[in-house]
Amino acid sequence: MPLRYTLRQLEYFVAVGTTGSIAAASQQVNVSSPSISTGISQLEEELGVQLFVRHHAQGLTPTVAGRKLLDHAQMVLRQAAGLRDLAGDLSGTIRGPLALGCLSTFAQIVLPGLRRSFVELHDEVRISQLEADQSELFSLLRQAKIEMALTYDLDLPRDLPFVPMIELPPIVAMSEDHPLAGGTSVTIEQLAPHPMVLLDLPHSADYFLSFFVNAGLRANITERTRDMAVMRGLVANGFGYSIVNVRPFADRAPDGKPLRFLPLAGNQRPMKLGLLMASATDRTQLHKAFLAYARSWIEERKGLLSGASARVD
Structure with missing residues (x-):
């Protein structure tokens, strides 16, 4: 007998499971609380298990079965999103999530403007960001918590490809x-x-x-x-x-x-600002598009970012 639960019900289940309340889940997924409550009840009926223990004043707590199913539900949602993004990649559409890291020393200067202008151009792209120091960025890329990182060519490891964009003395x-x-x-x-x-x-x-x-x-x-x-x-x-x-x-x-x-006068080594990537991330349409756009956006602002326009009057 085919299962009759929906991805939407799984989304409600994950939202409640991670926030601990229907009200908070309602804000997260932008759906009314009664709709979420109904969706979870229907999911419980279809699966034949109770997913949450309801507390009158303290929200909801996942049951033992609920905790086990929560990880699987998150995996199903990731796979479903991946299927949609793959279809977009095959059709040449720029869409999907992009987990982006940035070196904390210049994240406040570069990242917000670059991110905003890119998603305005590609409104089906969803960018999340993390700011970190150089060592942390290496770790985040290797753990697949981010896919790309804006940083310098500073003590770069051999296993992470780097695409330089501009030199900054x-x-x-x-x-x-x-x-x-x-x-x-x-x-x-x-x-x-x-x-x-x-x-x-x-x-x-x-x-x-x-x-x-x-x-x-x-x-x-x-x-x-x-x-x-x-x-x-x-x-x-x-x-x-x-x-x-x-x-x-x-x-x-x-x-x-x-x-x-x-x-700073003298023959001092400049930093190269560019994108550091996990292996093969530049193969998707989204990564290729962001790489090309970031290169152009940063190159246009090279004079502002570097000391070339420093005032000495």
Whole structure:
């Protein structure tokens, strides 16, 4: 006898199972609470098991059978979504989910605008995002929690393909009244005696400090932070300079105080910004389309992102 449950009923079941209440599930799937309640009752009748224990004031708790079936229901929904996306891929349609990661140092500058403009162009694409440091991005890709990651060519592993897009030379951020702010560029030798606010992230910190090591110098680190916005605030308030590769579109810290950006003189290795991918992700229409669009979008903003347009007036 054929089963008569629907994918919609499974969606309601998963929503309630993961949120713990019909009201929360209703908001998640944008369907009325009575419809969800009816759908779950019909699913229970069709499957012949009770999926939830109903609590009058505390929501719903999955039964033993419900917990076992919840994992299978999620798998069925993923497979159904994959079937739809495969059909779109075969027909050349750009649609489906895209799990995208981004290096936290420039996620706030690049990711929202890129994401918005891409989904406006392809309204059947659903992008989710995660911000992380370099090591975390490697792990997320290998665990298939993300499919692509916008990042730098910094200590890249051999098993993850990288497509470079633009080169970003290091630039120095400082307050407007910093003793070196009046120049057109600044050298490592000039910076070394001054207090430094280090953007202290895995791989990134070693890259910034390598400039001093290569010059036989030692950075005068007085502040450390893992947060790009905090770094900008410390710099603008005179706690020291910092070195970055991506320049914010506005020359101000989050508290509104001005910042000055100067090119770092010398033969310093630039960073290449690009897309890091899990194996074979670029074979789908969606991944190919996003790769091409991201390359064009980022290339158009190269002057803003790099120190090329840093003001020195």
